[in-house]
Amino acid sequence: xxxxxxxxxxxxxxxxxxxxxxxxxxxxxxxxxxxxxxVDVGVFYRPDSWxxxxxxxxxxxxxxxxxxxxxxAERAYIRHNRSTYILTAxxxxxxxxx
Numbered sequence: 279x280x281x282x283x284x285x286x287x288x289x290x291x292x293x294x295x296x297x298x299x300x301x302x303x304x305x306x307x308x309x310x311x312x313x314x315x316x317v318d319v320g321v322f323y324r325p326d327s328w329x330x331x332x333x334x335x336x337x338x339x340x341x342x343x344x345x346x347x348x349x350x351a352e353r354a355y356i357r358h359n360r361s362t363y364i365l366t367a368x369x370x371x372x373x374x375x376x
Contacts (some may be wrong), residue, residue, distance in 0.1 A: 286313065286352050293340055295333045302340045306351060313361055315351050320367040322347060 286306040293304040301318045319336055322343035331339075340347065350370045354363050 285342075286348075286355055288348050293337065295336050297333065303338060303342075304347075305350075306348070306355070308355070311361070313351075313355060313363070315354075315363045317347055317365040317366060318367060320371050321350075321365055 286308055288304075288306050290305050291306075293302050295302055296316070299316065299318075301316055303314065303316050306313045306315065317340070319331065319339075323331055323336055323339040347365070349364055351363065354365060354369070
């Protein structure tokens with residue numbers, strides 16, 4: 279029996295801030311299939327104050343953490359094989375324990 283190991287690529291470096299959901303959407307590909315990820319701002323942004331971060335601050339924080347976020351995305355995709363994923367601080371901490 280041959281097991282297919284899914285691997286993601288991230289050729290598209292675009293991402294978009296979604297203020298109503300307080301996070302960033304980005305995309306990956308498994309061959310020709312586009313996979314959408316939404317990552318909650320709490321995964322990569324720890325504000326110094328209670329003030330809400332602006333769009334540029336959130337996108338800059340995402341960019342600084344991109345490789346770690348993509349690693350979380352790969353682990354989430356391998357486990358669940360869906361077309362849309364939501365990454366939160368809680369499920370990323372859980373992935374770190376494995």
